[in-house]
Amino acid sequence: MRRLxxxxxxxxxxxxxxxxxxxxxxxxxxxxxxxxxxxxxxxPHQLTLEHVRVVLERWPFLxxxxxxxxxxxxxxxxxxxxxxxxxxxxxxxxxxxxxVVFLIFLASMLIPLEVNVxxxxxxxxxxxxxxxxxxxxxxxxxxxxxxFLLRQFFLNIPQELDDAARVxxxxxxxxxxxxxxPLSRPALAAMGIYMFIFxxxxxxxxxxxxxxxxxxTLSVGLRALQGAYDIDYGIxxxxxxxxxxxxxxxxxxxxxSIIRGITMTSYR
Amino acid sequence: xxVFILPFLALWTLFRLGPVLYGIVISLSHWDPFxxxxxxxxxxxxxxxxxxxxxxxxxxxxEFAILVVPLIVSLGLVFALLVHGAQHMRWARVVEAxxxxxxxxxxxxxxLVWRWLFDxxxxxxxxxxxxxGLRLPVFLNEPRWAIPAIAFATTWWLVxxxxxxFRAALxxxxxxxxxxAQIDGARWYTMIFAITLPLxxxxxxxxxxxxxxSGFTAFGQVLIMTQGGPGRASEVLALYMYRIGFDxxxxxxxxxxxxxxxxxxxxxxxxxxxxxxxxxEL
Numbered sequence: 243m244r245r246l247x248x249x250x251x252x253x254x255x256x257x258x259x260x261x262x263x264x265x266x267x268x269x270x271x272x273x274x275x276x277x278x279x280x281x282x283x284x285x286p287h288q289l290t291l292e293h294v295r296v297v298l299e300r301w302p303f304l305x306x307x308x309x310x311x312x313x314x315x316x317x318x319x320x321x322x323x324x325x326x327x328x329x330x331x332x333x334x335x336x337x338x339x340x341x342v343v344f345l346i347f348l349a350s351m352l353i354p355l356e357v358n359v360x361x362x363x364x365x366x367x368x369x370x371x372x373x374x375x376x377x378x379x380x381x382x383x384x385x386x387x388x389x390f391l392l393r394q395f396f397l398n399i400p401q402e403l404d405d406a407a408r409v410x411x412x413x414x415x416x417x418x419x420x421x422x423x424p425l426s427r428p429a430l431a432a433m434g435i436y437m438f439i440f441x442x443x444x445x446x447x448x449x450x451x452x453x454x455x456x457x458x459t460l461s462v463g464l465r466a467l468q469g470a471y472d473i474d475y476g477i478x479x480x481x482x483x484x485x486x487x488x489x490x491x492x493x494x495x496x497x498x499s500i501i502r503g504i505t506m507t508s509y510r
Numbered sequence: 511x512x513v514f515i516l517p518f519l520a521l522w523t524l525f526r527l528g529p530v531l532y533g534i535v536i537s538l539s540h541w542d543p544f545x546x547x548x549x550x551x552x553x554x555x556x557x558x559x560x561x562x563x564x565x566x567x568x569x570x571x572x573e574f575a576i577l578v579v580p581l582i583v584s585l586g587l588v589f590a591l592l593v594h595g596a597q598h599m600r601w602a603r604v605v606e607a608x609x610x611x612x613x614x615x616x617x618x619x620x621x622l623v624w625r626w627l628f629d630x631x632x633x634x635x636x637x638x639x640x641x642x643g644l645r646l647p648v649f650l651n652e653p654r655w656a657i658p659a660i661a662f663a664t665t666w667w668l669v670x671x672x673x674x675x676f677r678a679a680l681x682x683x684x685x686x687x688x689x690x691a692q693i694d695g696a697r698w699y700t701m702i703f704a705i706t707l708p709l710x711x712x713x714x715x716x717x718x719x720x721x722x723x724s725g726f727t728a729f730g731q732v733l734i735m736t737q738g739g740p741g742r743a744s745e746v747l748a749l750y751m752y753r754i755g756f757d758x759x760x761x762x763x764x765x766x767x768x769x770x771x772x773x774x775x776x777x778x779x780x781x782x783x784x785x786x787x788x789x790x791e792l
Contacts, residue, residue: 249601252592256608262666263611265634266623278632281641320521328518337511350526352720352779356727356748357772360755360765361533362525384525389518414514443616445730446748450756461616465734468622475626482619489614497607500614504671505678 263486269479270294277476293480297467302456303484306463309375309452313459314441317379318434321388325433329392330418334404344393347386355381356446363450377451378459382441388433391506395429396422428506435503442489460485530772536765543759554766564767566742567750570657574746575725577661583717585665586672587710591702593673594680606677610670617667621734624663625650628735653743656736660744664731668724672717679713680706712785719782723775747771 264284269277270293272286297303331337332344355362362381363372371377399422407417423430442461449462458466467481493500540550558564589609596602612620627635630648639646649659687705696704707714729748732738738745738753745753747767755764 245599248596249599252596252602252605255589255592256605259666259670260608260611262623262627263615265627266619269626280637282632282634282637324518324521327514331511331514335511335514343515347522349776349779349783350522352723352782353526353530353772353775354723354727356729357768357775358526358529358533360751360761360768361529361536363755364536364761365525365529365532380521381525381529384518384521386518386522386526418514439614443614445617446727446752450752461618461730464616464618464622468734475629475632478622479626482622486615486619490611493607493611493614498603501606501610501674504613505674 266479266486267483269475270483271480272476274474274476293474293476294484296477297481297484301463301467301481303463303481305456306458306460307485307488309457310442310459310461313375313378313448314438316375317382317441318437320379320383321385321437322430322434324383325388325392326423326430327418328389329396330414330422332389332393333396334401334417334422335414347389351386351390355385355444359447359450362447366451371451373452373454373457378444378448379441381447382437382444388437391433391436392426392429395426399425428502431499432503432506435500439500439504533765533768533772537762537769539762541759541761550762554760554762557763558766558770561763563742563745564750567745567747570743570745571726571728571747573657574661574728574744575722577658578664578725578728579718579721581661581665582669582672582721583714585669586717587676587714589669589673590676590680591706594677606673610674612667613671615667617730618734620663620667621731624659624666624731625735628659628663650736651740653740656740656744660728660732660735663735664725664728667731668721672721675717676710676713679710683709715785716782719778723778726771726774 268284268286271289271291272283273288273290273292276283276286276288332340358381366372366377371380403421403425404417407421412420442459444459445461448459449465452458452462455466464478464481464485467478537554538549538551540548540553542548593602593606593609596605627633628649630636630651636646636648647655649655683706687709688701691701691705727748728746729752732744732746732749733752736744738749748771751764751767751771754760754767
């Protein structure tokens, strides 16, 4: 009995928590008069894709989606490529100044990108990179979180494996490639998921770096739907629903790995 | 060694360390969009101190952080305990997934959805409240309620993330401790206060620091939900920095705001490291 109540309570909480998303989707597919109808209707009486059509016709929505995919993939790939060897150097190689350098990286890890938007704007302007994909993914890939996470994981791999490989004549590169990396798939996946989500959701810097209407990411582009006309909630909610759809679909399939990935990236 | 570290070091120096130093340089100069840049020393900081709008923004940021940090951390903890307590049920995973989902939405979706929910005329929140006979303030239109409303939306968005991290910390607590307590006849609330909370102390402290940092740099949800309004009642530091820089083109002064934020964030980070004894394990 108590277990049933507990489960019911939890379910109630979960339902309340997703209600805003349900309301968003419901508004997205209602005809405009019904959006403002009193009393409000949770399940639309009439379904329409009119707002969705307007969003896709008036704004380069699919292009924004592509931009988001390209930028997020690039930042994920680049950060993996540079963080893996760096983490290896911190976890497995001995060199002068290693601990000091790591401490500096660590201290910079929590400083958010937002703090640097003004100088980044000047820098990207000088590099002639404003309104290009790299202007967004380069600063994100430079975040030390991946180095930190992977180092932590590498440290837990027994040193004996390295030693054995060295006795067999392996150099550092081959140890990283043949010993460490095959054992680190969960950490690599976790970091990749984290970076992808982080980049996909980045807003402040992307909004400054990308100004041309079709260089925008989904996150920034949604704001443009708001500005152009009076507040048209049908359009705003269709845009939001369309933008949320990929996340929802991916989440339905990979829910466990996403939550596990996010958990692994925490520096408890 | 150098080959391994160099790619990351180059990227980090150019796009993380570089901008911090560059930001200090910009903050010490006057930048003319059509002319040259002149070194002006601490003038921008002086102007910042004299700008009442800066102090308002600072106050608003504090108000936002004071609301959002306890809300996210305590609710995150409660949710984690609730889900953890039901972990033998398969259903708990579905609940956890639902509570976590908002975190995957981009900030502009969160802002737009909550703007719609809180809409003064047709928002479902106010309509439902009226149906229930409650008189709620018109959140986004009232200076006093704009920031609390944004803080609430932010909590909805981020609490799942905190929950998931606390859940992981809960799983690290040895089950034997609870079993021993149970044998001694302890009730669930005693166990929470005598075992769970003390052992979660580092995780909680860290959550406080991280949430404070993200609270201090909140931007997107504010921009979309209220544009800093009504008036400037919800203009937070990041929004102030953006407007000073890109609307008024006072880049020097905007960079100075960035430097101030940087110093605060760095201080918070170092404080957290001290509390948690990071750096000593190195």
